Amino acid sequence: MSVFAQIEITDSIEMMRETMRESFVEDKFENKINLGLTSFRNEEGDAWSLPVVKQAEKVIASDETLNKAYLPVLGLESFRNVATKLLLGNESPALLEGRVFSAQVLSGTGGLRVAAEFLNKHLKYKTVYISKPGWRNNHLIFKSAKFDNIQYYRYWNINTKAFALEPMLEDLRRARDHAVIVLQTCAHNPTGCDPTKAQWIQIAKVVKDKQLFPLLYCPFQGIASGDLDEDAWIVRYFVSHGFEFFCSQALVKNFSFCNERIGNLVCVTKKGNVIKNVKSQLAFIITGWYSNPPVYGARIVTYILNDPRLRDEWKNNIKRMYLRCKQLKNNLRQALEKLGTPGNWAHITNQGGMFSQTGLTQQQCIYLMNTHHIYIRLCGRINLSTLNANNINHVAKAICDTVKSVPTKE
Ligand SMILES: Cc1ncc(COP(=O)(O)O)c(C=O)c1O
Structure with missing residues (x-):
């Protein structure tokens, strides 16, 4: 018998996150969306490799003086x-x-x-x-x-x-x-x-x-x-x-x-x-x-x-990330309000950074995943940069349906 046979599965939040990731991967629905990712995405939905990082990598790769010692x-x-x-x-x-x-x-x-x-x-x-x-x-x-x-x-x-x-x-x-x-x-x-x-x-x-x-x-x-x-x-x-x-x-x-x-x-x-x-x-x-x-x-x-030039470029890259998230917050709020989604959505534009706390309850998050194939952390948090022109209206409609179907209990 394996010594590992005594090991039990963890029911930690980390495990729930893995389960969500796996469910997303296994979901065959063509237009599934994962809002739970933690890295920054560009408009095309790809993890954004900063152009300034690529430039630095090229210089470092061609520098013969650098080694891989400890x-x-x-x-x-x-x-x-x-x-x-x-x-x-x-x-x-x-x-x-x-x-x-x-x-x-x-x-x-x-x-x-x-x-x-x-x-x-x-x-x-x-x-x-x-x-x-x-x-x-x-x-x-x-x-x-x-x-x-x-x-x-x-x-x-x-x-x-x-x-x-x-x-x-x-x-x-x-x-x-x-x-x-x-x-x-x-x-x-x-x-x-x-x-x-x-x-x-x-x-x-x-x-x-x-x-x-x-x-x-x-x-x-x-x-x-x-x-x-x-x-x-x-x-x-x-x-x-x-x-x-x-x-x-x-x-x-x-x-x-x-x-x-x-x-x-x-x-x-x-x-x-x-x-x-x-x-x-x-x-x-x-x-x-x-x-x-x-x-x-x-x-x-x-x-x-x-490097002053690259540093400035990096600052511009960060600004782009910030502005993209800010714009998406405005767009999401507007879309939710236009649909008449029950509740107040001002908090979305009052928040800072890459993540937004939608305020959706755990039951609503589960409904969103099961009914609309939109994957979201159970605490209601989304990564704003996973939204883009192609999916934002669909996400807003799904949230609207979710809030109507699974009302928030005060
Ligand atoms: C608040 C906070 N701290 C730390 C981390 C993880 O950071 P790191 O990748 O730097 O370990 C995250 C990741 O999303 C985070 O949101």
Whole structure:
């Protein structure tokens, strides 16, 4: 008998996602649509390979001086420097005062996981607060890092379909001592709703008063507002207000190459003299997991960010992604309203970034899949860029029918 015979299937959300993916693949309906994808799509429905990335790849491929030897445990130094500046700004006081260091990690997920391990193992954090709703992987990441108390703060008002400041503050004020708080810096997944600057200031105050340790994550810099600096505002606010924190910065969505798994875990400290020790323990964690990171994505990002012409082109590419999503939000809302779809659809255009929280309930999502062959995450989130001129009206009609057929219970 196989030793694996004792293994049972997981009923996790990840499994549900796989099931949805499989159902989509198996569905023989010609006009099936998958709105649940997580990478950016162009008008033709293809994952968009940025022209600027292709240019950089050509140069890198023809550079005879580059080799495929191992990187150091903490990754490519030139990448870490340029990525950290992208996040904190060139003139960041923390950078100028030598209070920052970073490690190249396996994208946003990898950065969160390394940080979570460090916080639990070395700073003895056992409690973490994550947003509800939130990115599905957060729970698993902190569970895997042996946090034994995973708590949630309310983030979203299901009735208004907007960010819920007061409930969030209330939950944070009641937070336990010695806890980590996870905050997504922009384009919150899955709600698409971010706090305003004034609201962030109130949140930061409670984080400070309660001495919560901020673990920020920034998977969509540039895509939320079309502006890289604007999308890093809260990170820089935390720096300028003397916080110590980690920020897991992913560079896969804004370079539109999700499979390159490139990220940068930034650590901002109050005093530069602690860095040596923290760095050594982070390096130890990484060594025990995957030894050292891959170089390809790091080289591409570094090449583009260090070349003024390519950097500008990249910014334009990001702007295109942002504008496409913005336009699609307007179009979807208009189409839903024109059809007289029950409910208020203003939230769609109030949200930022690539994802939109439609507000559809789980039953409605299932109906949409079973009846209309339109696949959607059960939390109601869609990737806006999967919409295009060919499918948007069909999707709007299907949503309209769904909401009429499976009414939302208040
Ligand atoms: C909020 C959030 N964080 C992290 C990730 C995953 O990021 P990565 O590919 O950088 O690991 C996603 C992916 O969609 C996300 O939405």
